[in-house]
Amino acid sequence: MTNILTVADLGPAGIAEVLALAEQPDLGRPLAGKGVALVFQKPSARTRNSTEMAVVQLGGHPVYIQKEEVGLGSRETAEDVARTLACYHDIICARVMDHDDLVRMTGATAKPVVNLLSDKEHPLQALADVLTMKQLADNLQGLKIAYVGDADNNVARSLAHACLAVGAELTLASPSQYRLSDAPDGVRQVDDPAEAVRRARFVYTDVWVSMGQDNEARERMQALGPYQVDEALMAKADDAWFLHCLPARRGEEVTHGVLESPKSAIWRQAENRMHAARGALAWVLL
Structure with a gap:
């Protein structure tokens, strides 16, 4: 398992592999019985719908989490949010204001973290x-x-x-x-x-x-x-x-x-x- 915070995390080989997987209509159910946390500090129609449906197509259960529900960086640190979500989910996806929050989340859990948008990259x-x-x-x-x-x-x-x-x-x-x-x-x-x-x-x-x-x-x-x-x-x-x-x-x-x-x-x-x-x-x- 690995993280995707920036395009550089993938590299040329990783991008080629992701594109090949994306073009396959049926990838089986690798997320069967597993949850995927979707943390949204910023709203988005395309990001929410596309990611939720991608999780469903892989057999998983997406959980949409609004910013008020976690208070990322205010009520709880990015590290504590990541540790909590890792108790329930196999992947943590987050759409955040500050890219550094994603970096801190990756340091707090072994579960993969995926950047759904930050001020640095998309x-x-x-x-x-x-x-x-x-x-x-x-x-x-x-x-x-x-x-x-x-x-x-x-x-x-x-x-x-x-x-x-x-x-x-x-x-x-x-x-x-x-x-x-x-x-x-x-x-x-x-x-x-x-x-x-x-x-x-x-x-x-x-x-x-x-x-x-x-x-x-x-x-x-x-x-x-x-x-x-x-x-x-x-x-x-x-x-x-x-x-x-x-x-x-x-x-x-x-x-x-x-x-x-x-x-x-x-x-x-x-x-x-x-x-x-x-x-x-x-x-x-x-």
């Missing part, structure tokens, strides 16, 4: 992204991907590491103040969205104002306005597919037309959250 989203691209493009080696908008966030960070691990080429386009501050070697960062999407097979974006950033909304909207993914920008790419981790704010980071176009893969991407979670949970049990 590894299961990146696995779903790569799975989607693999289904639509077959060969990931040398595949050109563009990410446009706010690049200094957990989604872009996990995507960057995942792309490098599978041999894809990622270019991030953002204003200088929203560049990925710790971008791995091999990831390009540019100012011009048109340059980023040139010859790209996939164009990806995310919301400009995430949970907890409302006080920055005006500043972000002004700086990121020129980075909207619209029909004109998509036309500059190589007949590209559009990706978005959702939820999307139509008319802000992306137009309604792009979201609803025949080349939008957002619903396949959303479904793949469940398949990727199933593969990841099966992998940590190996």
